[in-house]
Amino acid sequence: MYWEKDIETMDRSKLESLQLTTLQDTFIKAEKSYYYGKTFKEKGIGVSSVKSLSDITKFPFTTKDDLRENWPYGFIAVPKEDLVRMHSSSGTTGRATVVFHTAKDIAVWTNMLTRCLYMAGMRKGDVFQNMMTYGLFTGGLGFHYAAEKLGALVIPAGAGNSKRQIQLMRDFATTAVHVIPSYALHLSTVFEELKLDPRKDTSVKIAFLGAEPHTEKMRKKIEEIYGYKAFNSYGLSEMNGPGVAFECPYQEGLHIWEDNFLVEIVDPKTLLPVAEGVEGELVLTSLQKEGMPLIRYRTKDLTRMIPGQCACGRTHRRIERFKGRTDDMLILKGVNIFPMQIEKKLMDIAGVGTNFLIILNRQGYNDDMMVKVEVHKQYFSGDLRQLEALRKKIVEELKGELLITPKVELVEPDSIPKGEGKAVRVIDNRKD
DSSP states (O other), X not given: OOSSXXXXXXXXXXXXXXXXXXXXXXXXXXXXXXXXXXXHHHHTOSGGGOSSGGGGGGSOOBOHHHHHHTTTTTTOOSOGGGEEEEEEOOOTTSSOOEEEEEHHHHHHHHHHHHHHHXXXXXXXXXXXXXXXXXXXXXXXXXXHHHHHHHTOEEEOOOSOOHHHHHHHHHHTTOOEEEEOHHHHHHHHHHHHHTTOOTTTSOOOOEEEEOSSOOOHHHHHHHHHHHOSEEEEEEEETTTTEEEEEEEOTTOSSEEEOTTTEXXXXXXXXXXXXXXXXXXXXXXXXXXXXXXXXXXXEEEEEEEOEEOSOOTTOOOSOEEXXXXXXXXXXXXXXXXXXXXXXXHHHHHTXXXXXXXXXXXXXXXXXXXXXXXXXXXXXXXXXXXXXXXXHHHHHHHHHHHHHHSSOOEEEEEOTTOSOOOSSXXXXXXXXXXX
């Protein structure tokens, strides 16, 4: 049940004592970087300012913009020759951010993610098919190393080539997969095309979902289609990648590994800490990284700490499934909207397919929202009144959730382009 029982079930007082020691070590390491050395000197702060965990609030936040402005080596805290790997974000919201690792960083990350896989039920002897991109993206390599450390047989399939993915699953009796949620749904349509039943014609029993936000409804839909247990994984490249937090078999929140991270939840407007159980923005400080430690990094992810200890016996606290991000919030006619709200409603409606797209337009001074929704093929081959009835139902459901009335266009399956990476959910055609 436990990969590292002494760490995973550590008494809270001992865990917090360990955190304080590693936090002080982190400040000593961070001060060696150009950015933090300069910042600490300007603010008149440093390791001597850290007497308790609460002293973390004396230090300024670190943001993605800080990483971009100090490109490429402004945050490294060791000589460049001690670095063994670089990973990068996609750069879809601006200049990419880069993160550097020492050999020890890679080993610590690998062990932490191995802890996650073992917690979810993966074991030595499993056949693990990794359907994530390999390269600058952290997800593929992180899971690959962890699965090997666990003792599983790893198939580094990479992303895409759906028919080959299915063949690999069947030929080598894959028992566990790592997959992007939207791609898992797309892959189910390829099973249908091949006249195969993923429940009967594969041996997969566990799936690890990550890399893009998804709702509980989408997770349940994936589980229903495939018949396996799907576990949520959370990570971000700035902290190392996947494995920052992970679900245990009880699936009542994601355990965040507090021997590796100091966790804060702050109000995204005031940036002040919120009470336990109150929703806010997740802020993380790395506690064991030596190549590029980060202090009070604003993740932009909205969540809350779940009060109480999990029934699994682990003492590391849990964060709730993410509501969204502070930077993917859409504002339309004065209303704040998260794409995940739309996904949640759509997944509840019978007849809706596996993909949708939000398009924002501006006509004159008015903004409007168009939601393209894939629906089952049967609606296009029979009485078109059924199609119109479904469209009206979707409009009403979304109106009730969003408090505005969106336009809705129903389209045939697979008519919305799908990439091999993260699903594109929003196209904003509005001009400033």
